[in-house]
Amino acid sequence: MDYPQHSAYRVPTKRPLLLSELRSQLPSVDDRIRAFPGYGDPTEYEAIADSLYQVFITTRNLAPARHSTNCSIHPLGPVDPESPQGWGQCLFCNSNRRIGNPRARQEVANAALQYDVPPPPYTHETLLDRMRQINDVIFELHYRSPEEDFALAADLVHGAFIIARELSRPRSTSRCTRHPGAPVDPTAQGGPRCLLCVAAERRTGAVPPPEIRNRPRRPVPGRRLPHPPS
Structure with missing residues (x-):
């Protein structure tokens, strides 16, 4: 008797549940964004940013894990916003390099694997265009989609969250x-x-860069000796 050949592929745990949750979250957020006739009030974008962040959490859990610094010592550490050319993105390691720690200088500088942050300007039109890209990518997702497609969806949703967050700020x-x-x-x-x-x-x-001037130190007053007895 011939038995059917089974594929060695196994659907990752919780992927069907997360895909169902993603497809239930996205339409409501997309409808609220399209309901704006133009620029909405910043307080309206606050709720949109909160909803997009929840969608990003779902897509992040579907995508492969990544770290903000790509540092083998501090993978979840803070990112250095003033990272020099040729250095890594880890703030801890770069701080050690700046103070001359020789062990930190031997660390190999790696490129950061951060989620996508779209460049400004941040407008309602750019948010709508980003939502169209998200809908196209998520519509094609299924259980056997490659990891790159889930990573792309996480990047797109994170970019939409950044745009909505910037639109929620005072203008x-x-x-x-x-x-x-x-x-x-x-x-x-x-x-x-x-x-x-x-x-x-x-x-x-x-x-x-701003010039740092060293303030002259005040002279330390000497200790006065007592007068000798007359």
Whole structure:
């Protein structure tokens, strides 16, 4: 008697449940975004960002695990926002390199494996375009989809969450069209400017770093000796 040949492939645990949850979460968020006639109020985008973050958690659990720093010592550590050229993204290791720790200098600099962060400007139109991409990718997902497709879905949803989060910020704080809700650097050249734009210019060398001046120390007063008895 001939027995049927079974495939060696096994559906990962919880993938059917997570796919069902993903397809139940996405339509409601997509409908709320499309219901905006144009730019909505920042408070409306707060609820959208919260819902997109929940969708991202589901897609992240479906996708292969990744770390923010890709560091073998601190895989879940903080990311260095001012990482020099040729260094890694781990803030702990880069801090050790800056203070001259020789063991940290021997660490191999790896590229970061962070989730996608779309470049500004962040507008309602870019959010709609990102949602169209998400719907197309998730529509094609099934139990046997390759890991790359699930990773792409996680990147797209994370990018939509970033756009909605930026749209939920106040739009008159920095007066910056690229970062509407960014803080202001009051010490920037030419007057108060967007802190994120100033930091980006310093990283590229367009603006010299601030000069640090050492304040002269006050002389330590000497201890007065008692007068000899007369």
